[in-house]
Amino acid sequence: xxxxxxxxxxxxxxxxxxxxxxxxxxxxxxxxxxxxxxxxxxxxxxxxxxxxxxxxxxxxxxxxxxxxxxxxxxxxxxxxxxxxxxxxxxxxxxxxxxxxxxxxxxxxxxxxxxx
Amino acid sequence: xxxxxxxxxxxxxxxxxxxxxxxxxxxxxxxxxxxxxxxxxxxxxxxxxxxxxxxxxxxxxxxxxxxxxxxxxxxxxxxxxxxxxxxxxxxxxxxxxxxxxxxxxxxxxxxxxxx
Numbered sequence: 737x738x739x740x741x742x743x744x745x746x747x748x749x750x751x752x753x754x755x756x757x758x759x760x761x762x763x764x765x766x767x768x769x770x771x772x773x774x775x776x777x778x779x780x781x782x783x784x785x786x787x788x789x790x791x792x793x794x795x796x797x798x799x800x801x802x803x804x805x806x807x808x809x810x811x812x813x814x815x816x817x818x819x820x821x822x823x824x825x826x827x828x829x830x831x832x833x834x835x836x837x838x839x840x841x842x843x844x845x846x847x848x849x850x851x
Numbered sequence: 852x853x854x855x856x857x858x859x860x861x862x863x864x865x866x867x868x869x870x871x872x873x874x875x876x877x878x879x880x881x882x883x884x885x886x887x888x889x890x891x892x893x894x895x896x897x898x899x900x901x902x903x904x905x906x907x908x909x910x911x912x913x914x915x916x917x918x919x920x921x922x923x924x925x926x927x928x929x930x931x932x933x934x935x936x937x938x939x940x941x942x943x944x945x946x947x948x949x950x951x952x953x954x955x956x957x958x959x960x961x962x963x964x965x966x
Contacts, residue, residue: 767953769953769954776860776958777958778942778956778958778959779942779956781953786951794953826896828896828954832951833951837884837903839886839898840944840953842888842895842896843895844893844895845894845895
């Protein structure tokens with residue numbers, strides 16, 4: 737079974753803190769993604785990576801950065817957390833290539849609260 | 852640009868009845884894939900079913916089927932014989948068959964199954 741593991745299910749941080757959300761996948765997938773989910777807004781893409789050390793901005797990259805030093809790990813960084821970044825964060829991975837049918841697998845999510 | 856629309860924020864269905872969750876999409880790419888995911892209250896996104904734009908038949912996976920009407924650009928999910936465990940958020944998503952494009956999601960429909 738594909739496994740995408742997010743390091744924390746729940747996190748509480750203070751405004752201004754630097755926050756790291758970690759995601760690891762065990763299926764040797766080339767593509768990895770970070771989404772945030774807010775009620776009524778669905779899933780919005782923050783950043784994605786199609787290979788090690790490669791990254792692409794999604795729809796809402798402001799206030800976030802990412803790191804992909806190893807194929808299996810994709811980190812989301814909040815340089816200076818703000819209250820409007822309180823949200824559910826979902827990591828996903830997928831086999832690379834242009835085949836539309838490659839399934840995107842998700843982690844269990846991290847609920848981040850910024851106080 | 853890709854776009855997914857789910858017009859039903861919430862739906863109720865009686866246990867053992869069938870229910871249809873609506874999804875329309877917009878793309879100029881002739882080759883694309885459509886996905887449905889389920890998100891229970893635990894938060895994890897679970898892949899349910901996939902339909903390719905060139906597939907001749909509607910996709911089916913157990914109690915899930917996809918009513919694909921290409922000319923109308925709709926990809927409705929049909930759940931037959933609803934169970935209490937089907938109560939969850941359901942997301943429709945699409946990916947164009949070009950490079951490493953990410954999945955784009957609709958805003959979701961919350962399904963509640965009533966005993």
